[in-house]
Amino acid sequence: MHSTTVLLVEVGALLFALGMLGRLGRRAGLSPIPLYLLAGLCFGHGGLVPLSASKEFISVGAEIGVILLLVMLGLEYSASELIGNLRSAAPAGALDAALNALPGAAFALLLGWGWAAALVLAGITWVSSSGVIAKVLGDLGRLGNRETPVILSVLVIEDLAMAFYLPLVTAVLAGVGLVGGLKALAVAVLTVAAVLVVAIRYGSTISSFMSVRDPEALLLSVLGLTLFVAGVAAELKVSAAVGAFLVGIALSGPVAHHATQMLSPLRDLFAAVFFVFFGLSTDPADMPRVLLPAFGLAVVTMLTKVLTGYFGAKRFGIALPGRLRAGLALMPRGEFSIVIAGLAVASGVEPELAPLATAYVLITVVTGPMLARLTDYAWFKTAVRRMATRPRPPEPLPARD
Amino acid sequence: MRVRVEQTPLPGIGVRHDLVTSSGRTVGVVSHRNGRRDLVLYDVDDPDACLASIPLTDDEAEALADVLGASLMLGQLAGLRQQAAGLLTEQVAITAGSPFVGRRLGDTKARTRTSASIVAVLRDREVIASPGPTFQFEANDVVVVVGTRTGLDGVTAILAGEFDD
Numbered sequence: 001m002h003s004t005t006v007l008l009v010e011v012g013a014l015l016f017a018l019g020m021l022g023r024l025g026r027r028a029g030l031s032p033i034p035l036y037l038l039a040g041l042c043f044g045h046g047g048l049v050p051l052s053a054s055k056e057f058i059s060v061g062a063e064i065g066v067i068l069l070l071v072m073l074g075l076e077y078s079a080s081e082l083i084g085n086l087r088s089a090a091p092a093g094a095l096d097a098a099l100n101a102l103p104g105a106a107f108a109l110l111l112g113w114g115w116a117a118a119l120v121l122a123g124i125t126w127v128s129s130s131g132v133i134a135k136v137l138g139d140l141g142r143l144g145n146r147e148t149p150v151i152l153s154v155l156v157i158e159d160l161a162m163a164f165y166l167p168l169v170t171a172v173l174a175g176v177g178l179v180g181g182l183k184a185l186a187v188a189v190l191t192v193a194a195v196l197v198v199a200i201r202y203g204s205t206i207s208s209f210m211s212v213r214d215p216e217a218l219l220l221s222v223l224g225l226t227l228f229v230a231g232v233a234a235e236l237k238v239s240a241a242v243g244a245f246l247v248g249i250a251l252s253g254p255v256a257h258h259a260t261q262m263l264s265p266l267r268d269l270f271a272a273v274f275f276v277f278f279g280l281s282t283d284p285a286d287m288p289r290v291l292l293p294a295f296g297l298a299v300v301t302m303l304t305k306v307l308t309g310y311f312g313a314k315r316f317g318i319a320l321p322g323r324l325r326a327g328l329a330l331m332p333r334g335e336f337s338i339v340i341a342g343l344a345v346a347s348g349v350e351p352e353l354a355p356l357a358t359a360y361v362l363i364t365v366v367t368g369p370m371l372a373r374l375t376d377y378a379w380f381k382t383a384v385r386r387m388a389t390r391p392r393p394p395e396p397l398p399a400r401d
Numbered sequence: 402m403r404v405r406v407e408q409t410p411l412p413g414i415g416v417r418h419d420l421v422t423s424s425g426r427t428v429g430v431v432s433h434r435n436g437r438r439d440l441v442l443y444d445v446d447d448p449d450a451c452l453a454s455i456p457l458t459d460d461e462a463e464a465l466a467d468v469l470g471a472s473l474m475l476g477q478l479a480g481l482r483q484q485a486a487g488l489l490t491e492q493v494a495i496t497a498g499s500p501f502v503g504r505r506l507g508d509t510k511a512r513t514r515t516s517a518s519i520v521a522v523l524r525d526r527e528v529i530a531s532p533g534p535t536f537q538f539e540a541n542d543v544v545v546v547v548g549t550r551t552g553l554d555g556v557t558a559i560l561a562g563e564f565d566d
Contacts, residue, residue, distance in 0.1 A: 076412075076413040077412055077413055081410065081412045081413075082412075084410065085410070085412055130413070134413065134414070141451065141453075141454040142450070142451065142454075143411065143414060143417075143431050143439065143441075143454065144417060144419075144429050144431045144439060144441030144443075144451040144454055145449055145450050145451055146448070146449040146450075147449055148411065149409050149410070149411055149412075149417075152411055152412045152413060152414065153412060155412075155413075156412045156413070257434070257435075318449050319447065319448070319449055321447050321449065321450065322447070322449030322450065325449075325450070381447075385446075
C-alpha cells in the first residue's frame, strides 16, 4: 500500500477506536483522558498494534493538541478575571503550590533522579486538571456551592502559574542550567505581565480585528494567530504552550466566546491525539515497575490536595463538609501533568518519568472524580456531622459589586 | 427594605448571585458564560451546599421572572394607591409615531417637567422595573407612570410629542 493510504487507514482506525472508547467511558462516568492514555499504551512502541506510517502525523497532531488545550484554557478566563482573582486567592494558591509541588520534587529526589526531573515531577503533582474538575462539579450539580469559587480560584492560580512554570521547565530541560532557567523565567514574567496589561487595556481593540460575523474567517484567524504565536514563543524558548495560553487570554468578549465554540471540536480531536501520543511514547513493559511508586505518590499528593481544599475553603468561612468537598474535588490531575511530562519525555531527561506520569495520572484521574462523590453519601454526611462538634454558621463570601 | 444580593465570580464558568431570604433560606442563580442559567436552592443543614440546581432555558427564566416581576409590580402599585389618595397610575403606550421611539428615557425629562415618574415599562409581556435614564424606548412599549392627574396628562403629552412647557 502507498504510505498515504496506510496513514489514512491507521489514523482512521485509531480515531474510530477512540470514539468508541470515549463513548464507553462516558457511560461509565469516566473522563476520556485515561482511556486515551490506555489506548496509546496499547498501540505503537512495545504495544499490541504498531503504528508506523502515522507516527509523524500523530506527533505533529500532539503538538497542535497541546497548543489547542492551552489556548482554550486562556479563552476561558479573561485577563481581568485572572488579576481580580489573584489578590483574594493568592494565599490558597501558594499553599496549593507548597503542599503539592514539594512532595513531587521530594519523591523524585528520593528515587535518585536529578533536580531537573524533580522540577518536572513537582509540576506533575502540583497541577489539578481544571477540565476534569469543572466537569465533575457540573455533573454533581455543585456549581452553585459556596466552596466552588474557592476550587475554581485555586485552578485559575495553577493555570496562571503554568505560564511561568512551563518556560522555566522548558529552559531547564534544554540544559541551560539554573541561570538560564531563571533568565527564561524573567522573560516569561515580563511577557505575561505585558500581555495581561495589553489584554486589559486594549483587549477589545485586539478582538475587534477579528469579526464574529464570519465564522470561517474567525476560525482561521484565531487558529492561525495561536499557532503563529506558539511557534514564535517556542523559538524564543518560552514554550509554545504558554504562547497559546496568552493568545487565549488576550482575546475577549464575543470573539473569545465564538472562538471557544469553534475551536472546541478541534481541541477535542487534537487533545485526543496528544494523549494517545503520550501513551505511545510510553512502553507498557515499563509500567509494572512504576505502579507501586506511582500509587504511593498518588495517595500522598491526593491527601495534600484535600488539605489544600480544606484550608483554602476554611479561609473563606466554609464549614467542614464544604471544606472536604473542596479538597476531594481538587484531587484529579490530568492534561497539564501530561503536558509537563511530555516536555520531559521529549528532552529525554529520565526514562522512568513517562511511565510514572502515565500511571500517576491514570490513578488520580480515575479515582479522583469517584472520591469527589464521597461527600454526597448519607453515611459520609452523618460522619462529618458527628465529627464537627460545634458547627458554626458560615461567613458570607466577600461580594464584589 | 433593601435585599442584599451577593455576586460571586466563578472564573471560567460565569457568575453566581445569591440572597438570603428573611425566612433564612438561601436562593441563588448561576449564570453561565454560554447563556445557560441554573436556579440553585441551598441546603438548610449545610448552607454551603446546594440542595437542587435547576437549569432554566431562556423561556423558562423569562416566564419565572415575569411571574415574580408582575406580581411584585402589581403589589407595589396597589400599595402606592393606598398610601396617597391623590396619586394615580396610568399605562401610556408609545405609538410608532412617538418622537421617543429609539430615544432614551432621560431625553423625555418627564419627571422634571411634570413631576410624574416612569416606574416601569412593559415590553413583549416583560416588566422592566424602574428603568434608568439610559433606557431606550421602542415602539409598542407601554410605560407605567405614577403621579398626579396633571402630571400623568403631561407625560402622555410628552410621549406623544405634544407637550409644551
